[in-house]
Each structure stands twice: as C-alpha cells, then as structure tokens.
Amino acid sequence: MAETVHVREVGLRDGLQLVSTILTTEQKLEWCRRAADAGIREIEVTSFVPATVVPQFVDAEAVAQGAIAIGGCTPTALVPNLKGAQRALSLAIPKINYVVSASEDHNLANVRRTTRESVEDFARIIAARDNQSERRAKVGAGIATSFGCTLAGAVPEARVIGLAADLLALGADEIVIADTVGYADPGAVRRLLTAVLREAGAKPVACHFHDTRGLGLANVTTALDVGIRAFDASLAGLGGCPFAPGASGNVGTEDCIFLFESLGFATGVDIARLLALRRSVEAWLPGERFSGTIARAGLPKTFRPTSIHR
Amino acid sequence: MAETVHVREVGLRDGLQLVSTILTTEQKLEWCRRAADAGIREIEVTSFVPATVVPQFVDAEAVAQGAIAIGGCTPTALVPNLKGAQRALSLAIPKINYVVSASEDHNLANVRRTTRESVEDFARIIAARDNQSERRAKVGAGIATSFGCTLAGAVPEARVIGLAADLLALGADEIVIADTVGYADPGAVRRLLTAVLREAGAKPVACHFHDTRGLGLANVTTALDVGIRAFDASLAGLGGCPFAPGASGNVGTEDCIFLFESLGFATGVDIARLLALRRSVEAWLPGERFSGTIARAGLPKTFRPTSIHR
Numbered sequence: 136m137a138e139t140v141h142v143r144e145v146g147l148r149d150g151l152q153l154v155s156t157i158l159t160t161e162q163k164l165e166w167c168r169r170a171a172d173a174g175i176r177e178i179e180v181t182s183f184v185p186a187t188v189v190p191q192f193v194d195a196e197a198v199a200q201g202a203i204a205i206g207g208c209t210p211t212a213l214v215p216n217l218k219g220a221q222r223a224l225s226l227a228i229p230k231i232n233y234v235v236s237a238s239e240d241h242n243l244a245n246v247r248r249t250t251r252e253s254v255e256d257f258a259r260i261i262a263a264r265d266n267q268s269e270r271r272a273k274v275g276a277g278i279a280t281s282f283g284c285t286l287a288g289a290v291p292e293a294r295v296i297g298l299a300a301d302l303l304a305l306g307a308d309e310i311v312i313a314d315t316v317g318y319a320d321p322g323a324v325r326r327l328l329t330a331v332l333r334e335a336g337a338k339p340v341a342c343h344f345h346d347t348r349g350l351g352l353a354n355v356t357t358a359l360d361v362g363i364r365a366f367d368a369s370l371a372g373l374g375g376c377p378f379a380p381g382a383s384g385n386v387g388t389e390d391c392i393f394l395f396e397s398l399g400f401a402t403g404v405d406i407a408r409l410l411a412l413r414r415s416v417e418a419w420l421p422g423e424r425f426s427g428t429i430a431r432a433g434l435p436k437t438f439r440p441t442s443i444h445r
Numbered sequence: 446m447a448e449t450v451h452v453r454e455v456g457l458r459d460g461l462q463l464v465s466t467i468l469t470t471e472q473k474l475e476w477c478r479r480a481a482d483a484g485i486r487e488i489e490v491t492s493f494v495p496a497t498v499v500p501q502f503v504d505a506e507a508v509a510q511g512a513i514a515i516g517g518c519t520p521t522a523l524v525p526n527l528k529g530a531q532r533a534l535s536l537a538i539p540k541i542n543y544v545v546s547a548s549e550d551h552n553l554a555n556v557r558r559t560t561r562e563s564v565e566d567f568a569r570i571i572a573a574r575d576n577q578s579e580r581r582a583k584v585g586a587g588i589a590t591s592f593g594c595t596l597a598g599a600v601p602e603a604r605v606i607g608l609a610a611d612l613l614a615l616g617a618d619e620i621v622i623a624d625t626v627g628y629a630d631p632g633a634v635r636r637l638l639t640a641v642l643r644e645a646g647a648k649p650v651a652c653h654f655h656d657t658r659g660l661g662l663a664n665v666t667t668a669l670d671v672g673i674r675a676f677d678a679s680l681a682g683l684g685g686c687p688f689a690p691g692a693s694g695n696v697g698t699e700d701c702i703f704l705f706e707s708l709g710f711a712t713g714v715d716i717a718r719l720l721a722l723r724r725s726v727e728a729w730l731p732g733e734r735f736s737g738t739i740a741r742a743g744l745p746k747t748f749r750p751t752s753i754h755r
Contacts, residue, residue: 283747318745320707321666348745349700349738353663356631390659397630428659432693435628435658437593 137401137441141365142391143177143341144170146416147198148213149385150373151191152182156420160194164201166416170370171208173408174442175388178202179232179367180210183219199226211275215246220260227270232311233257234277235302237295238284241315245279254301261306276307277343281327283318296330309339311367314354317347321357328361341365344386346372346426351386352394359398366391371413372426387427389413393434401442406434447711447751451675452701453487453651454480456726457508458523459695460683461501462492466730470504474511476726480680481518483718484752485698488512489542489677490520493529509536521585525556530570537580542621543567544587545612547605548594551625555589564611571616586617587653591637593628602637609644619649621677624664627657627693631667638671651675654696656682656736661696662704669708676701681723682736697737699723703744711752716744 147166151158158166167178180202186193195212202210203226211230214220223231235253236242242250257276264272280287281295299310312331324342332340342358344351344366355366368391374384392404410430417425457476461468468476477488490512496503505522512520513536521540524530533541545563546552552560567586574582590597591605609620622641634652642650652668654661654676665676678701684694702714720740727735 283745285746289747316745317742318747320704322708347738347742348703349662349697350704352659353666353704356663356666387659393658394630394660394663398632428657428693432627432657435593435626436595437599437628 137399139364140359140395140400140402141176142388142395142402142404143179143211143365143367144175144370144388145179145343145367145385146369146371146373146388148179148182149367150369152189153374154191154420154423156423157191158419160197160201162419163194163198164205166412167202167208167210168205169408169412169415171205173412174402174404174444175208176403177209177211177230180212182213182215183222184213184215196222196226199223199228203228214260217256217259217263220263224263224267224272228272229270230273230275231260231264232275232277233260234279234313235298236279236284236315237290237298238280238287240286241280241284244286250298254298254305257302257307258305265306273308274306275309275311275341276302277311277313278302279313279315281312282314282323283316285316292327292330295327296334299331299334303335303338307338309341310335311341311343313343314345317345317351319344319354320350321353324354324357325361328358328363332362339365341367343367345374345384346386352390355386355391355394359395359400370409370416371430373423384426389429390427393429393438396440396442397438399441403442405442405444406440447709449674450669450705450710450712451486452698452705452712452714453489453521453675453677454485454680454698455489455653455677455695456679456681456683456698458489458492459677460679462499463684464501464730464733466733467501468729470507470511472729473504473508474515476722477512477518477520478515479718479722479725481515483722484712484714484754485518486713487519487521487540490522492523492525493532494523494525506532506536509533509538513538524570527566527569527573530573534573534577534582538582539580540583540585541570541574542585542587543570544589544623545608546589546594546625547600547608548590548597550596551590551594554596560608564608564615567612567617568615575616583618584616585619585621585651586612587621587623588612589623589625591622592624592633593626595626602640605637606640606644609641613645613648617648619651620645621651621653623653624655627655629654629664630660631663634664634667635671638668638673642672649675651677653677655684655694656696657693662700665696665701665704669705669710680719680726681740683733693734693736699739700737703739703748706750706752707748709751713752715752715754716750
C-alpha cells in the first residue's frame with residue numbers, strides 16, 4: 136500500500152489574486168468541481184478579504200457555499216483577520232486558513248499590523264471557531280516569509296519556530312510553512328522543517344513553496360524527505376506575491392503530482408484530468424503567465440502512476 | 446573549509462548543437478575565456494563530429510586549440526567515435542568525453558551503431574590515448590539515456606551499471622550518468638547513483654541532468670546528497686536532445702551555482718560574471734529559448750555565496 140501525499144490546490148486563491156481577469160463564480164466553481172473530480176481532496180477556494188482590497192474575491196461567500204455543496208473534497212478559505220474568519224465561519228466552511236508573516240515588515244505591508252497583533256487576532260479567531268455550536272471548522276495557521284523576506288531580508292529560524300509554537304498553543308490545527316517570496320533552498324528546508332516538525336509533535340505540518348528561483352520542486356523533494364506529507368500547489372504554477380516583484384508563482388499542482396507519483400507516493404490525482412482543467416483555465420485567463428513542465432513536455436513514456444484511478 | 450562542487454559548462458557543446466545561429470570561433474573563445482574568468486574549471490568546448498553532421502562544430506580544431514591556450518581551466522571535447530578522438534588527441538587536449546547510450550534504440554539513432562559496437566570503439570579510443578607519448582588525455586565515459594529513453598522507454602538499472610563497469614574496466618577515468626531526455630526523478634537518481642558510485646569505487650562519477658520536466662534541480666540536489674560532486678550544466682539552460690522533441694535543455698549553470706553556493710558548497714564561480722556572460726550569449730543567439738530563474742528573478746536578498754571571489 137503506497138503512502139499518501141496530499142496536494143492542496145491553492146490556484147483559486149493564491150493564483151487568482153494577481154491575475155487581471157476576474158473569473159465568474161461559475162468558472163471558479165467549475166474549477167473546484169473538476170479539481171475534486173481529478174482527485175484533489177482539499178481546495179483553497181477563495182479569500183475573505185474585503186472586495187475593495189482584492190476585487191477578484193467579491194464573490195467569496197457564493198464560491199465558498201458553492202464549493203461546500205460540491206462535496207467529495209474539503210473547501211478551505213483564506214481569512215486575513217477576525218472579520219474574514221467570521222464571514223467564513225458563518226457559512227459552516229470545514230476549514231479556514233490564517234496567515235502570519237514571520238517578517239515584521241512583510242506582515243505590516245500585507246495586513247498593516249505587527250506580527251504580534253496578528254497572533255493576537257489569531258486567538259480571537261480560535262475563540263470564534265470554538266464558539267461554533269456544531270461542525271466546528273479546522274483552523275490552519277500559515278507562517279509566511281518563513282525562509283526570508285524581500286523587504287526585511289533574513290528571517291531567523293528561531294522566530295519561525297517560536298511563531299509555530301505560539302500558533303499551536305493558541306489552538307492551530309495545522310501549521311503551514313510558506314516560502315512566500317521564493318528564498319528557500321533545500322538546506323534551509325531541511326533545517327527549518329525538521330525543527331518545526333519536532334515543535335508540532337502530533338499536529339500536521341504542511342508546506343507552501345513558490346518556484347521563484349527554480350528550486351520549488353527541489354524544496355518539495357527535501358520537505359518530503361524530512362517527513363512532510365501535505366503541500367500547497369497551484370494549477371499551472373499560477374500565483375506570486377505582490378511584495379516580490381518578478382517572482383513566479385507557486386509550485387505547479389500537476390508537476391507536484393507527477394513528482395510524488397513518480398516517487399511511489401499516492402496522491403489520488405489523475406494528471407490527465409488536471410491537464411484538461413488547466414487548458415480551460417488558460418482559456419479563461421488570457422495574457423497570464425502559465426508555467427509548469429508536464430503541460431509542455433508531457434509525461435515520460437515510462438511514467439506509471441502510483442495512484443489507481445477509476 | 447567548504448567542500449567543493451564542480452560545475453562543468455557544456456553550453457558550448459550541448460547548448461550549441463541545436464541552435465540555429467553558428468557562432469564565430471572568436472565568440473566561442475570569448476565564451477570560454479569569460480566562463481573560465483568567472484571561475485568555471487572545466488568546459489566542454491566543442492564536439493569532434495563531422496561538420497556535415499553538425500555544422501556548428503566545423504571549427505572544432507580551432508576552438509579546442511584556442512581554449513587550450515586560454516589556460517586556467519580544463520577544456521574538454523565530446524568525441525562520438527575513434528576518428529573524433531584521434532582528431533582531439535592530436536591537439537593534446539587534456540580530456541575527451543565519449544558517450545554511449547544505455548538505450549540500444551537511442552544509440553542506433555544517435556551514432557548508428559549498437560551499444561556493444563560503441564563500447565568496442567571505446568576500447569580503441571583508450572588504446573589511442575594510451576599510445577600518446579606525453580600528456581596523456583583523461584577520458585570521460587558518459588552513459589546517455591541512463592534513466593529511460595523517448596524511443597525505447599524504460600532502461601533497466603542493471604544495464605546502466607553493467608555499462609559503467611565495462612567502461613571502467615576498459616580504462617574510463619570518469620563515468621558521467623546522463624538523463625538525456627529528462628526522465629529522471631529523485632527516487633531513480635538516488636537508486637541508480639548509489640549503485641554506480643559503489644561500482645566506480647575510487648573513480649569519479651559525474652551527473653548530466655536535463656530540466657525537461659522541472660525536476661532538474663531536484664535531481665541535482667538528490668545526486669549531491671548521494672555523494673556526487675561534479676555536474677554538467679549549460680549557461681542559460683541551453684541544449685536539448687534531437688530525439689526528445691519539446692525537451693528543454695540542460696540544468697542551467699547559473700542556477701546550479703546558486704543552488705550549491707546556497708547549500709554551503711564552494712563552486713569557485715562568481716554568479717555576477719556568469720550572468721554578464723549570459724547577456725552576451727543571448728545577444729549572439731537571437732530567437733533561441735533561454736531558461737533559468739536567477740537571470741529572471743535575481744538572487745535572494747539573503748544570498749551569501751560560499752565561495753570567496755577575488
């Protein structure tokens with residue numbers, strides 16, 4: 136029996152926040168439906184930021200509700216603050232994801248608060264979740280700029296580990312270590328993830344890598360080697376960071392699936408369906424930069440997926 | 446004292462064999478000179494194939510002689526057969542590189558001989574080298590399609606290991622394991638390279654990866670982890686394989702240097718000089734596809750090279 140690795144699609148959130156086309160709610164839900172149908176088990180479907188900040192997410196409620204109705208996968212939503220969390224929780228979404236930047240400068244630029252204030256807000260979000268009378272949502276806690284920051288430069292490992300400890304102590308159900316600006320290398324990944332896994336104990340730790348400097352899949356491979364079994368990825372490598380100009384997007388979902396299945400891990404995802412979805416998304420988003428190598432070069436003739444598809 | 450990793454530039458050979466512009470001998474020698482000046486210690490400067498097969502290499506003798514005269518680095522040349530080896534050896538080049546494909550189909554397509562016939566030719570090349578009265582050349586033996594073949598599909602590990610054993614027994618000074626068509630993944634790299642290193646004993650083993658499916662640097666990282674300390678790479682990721690349509694080129698020299706220096710290995714190479722050279726090569730080769738992420742995204746603000754440059 137092959138071990139499972141979870142690839143969580145974040146293209147609908149991280150991928151869409153910087154594109155120039157606003158997708159319709161129907162397109163977003165088709166993306167969800169077809170990603171779930173391809174075998175993706177967790178999809179970050181939207182962000183509960185004010186629509187004045189990111190107009191792409193003006194339909195956050197409708198997308199979240201539609202995605203919950205699809206079934207067969209766990210829809211999640213990014214929440215930047217308590218207000219966003221309250222909006223998401225009121226819809227009985229099964230999981231929300233919160234993000235704090237390890238870099239003070241990045242946190243100030245991103246959410247106009249200090250890291251400390253963001254951690255305090257996280258306590259209020261956990262309290263709001265704990266007040267849910269039924270079907271309490273899971274709360275993931277991401278640590279952005281965990282490997283360094285375009286604004287502040289180096290970020291000490293001890294600061295990331297300390298933040299993880301704080302967020303876990305407050306009640307985070309999962310820690311997500313994010314290389315928001317593409318500064319990670321396999322050595323830094325091995326050191327930091329080993330320490331964070333030790334800190335997290337039984338709580339799951341996931342990774343979120345960007346492929347800014349070509350090391351995305353090398354970092355994924357190293358994190359997998361250290362014991363990480365859940366990874367964020369974005370279809371066609373869409374995404375980026377407004378504070379990392381020139382940065383390319385997230386590691387590509389289809390490339391991650393190819394990597395894991397080649398290594399003998401079962402992702403449950405059918406690459407052919409994912410590539411068909413990618414072609415639709417490319418048609419919906421004219422003029423955007425799509426990356427990813429499997430879509431360009433095709434699968435090796437020798438490729439045998441580990442997962443068995445119906 | 447940091448451990449050394451050698452990055453060998455193969456852009457002048459692997460990179461130039463598929464481009465549409467024929468560089469002048471002067472441009473090729475400027476490339477050599479500036480790569481050596483940036484700190485590259487071994488450069489595959491040309492290929493001794495008949496000019497009727499690859500017109501780019503019509504000036505093989507002049508390039509090899511010019512490169513030998515530069516000094517400060519080891520110029521090498523690819524030789525496809527005994528005739529090519531004799532041409533190269535007559536110039537007192539310090540090292541020649543021979544290639545045999547593990548895939549019979551690929552070997553037939555590439556040099557119109559069986560793998561066995563290519564191995565027999567290698568014995569004659571070693572004899573020719575041994576007959577040199579002074580400054581005997583080193584002979585590297587590459588094994589192409591070591592991780593599979595676009596024509597034949599899977600290539601058994603035992604066949605690659607057996608070929609390595611044969612080539613070493615005949616007198617190879619180095620084995621180069623090549624993923625000619627970009628089929629390798631980190632799991633296959635770990636298995637095969639561990640076995641080949643065991644087979645090679647004290648003889649050096651190098652790797653030659655292509656980045657066809659985004660796993661180039663993940664494969665490099667894994668090979669490094671297994672103990673490989675010499676890698677072929679091509680400036681701006683130039684290169685490909687005529688029998689792997691759509692394949693992108695070699696792993697990029699500048700991206701490899703960034704990776705190794707980030708991991709605490711000394712390459713001796715100055716990335717800034719390499720990027721300046723890349724800009725010249727881009728101007729010399731209009732219309733070609735240049736890849737590589739450091740040239741696009743820049744170095745992280747936090748990057749501190751391991752090597753000390755004068």
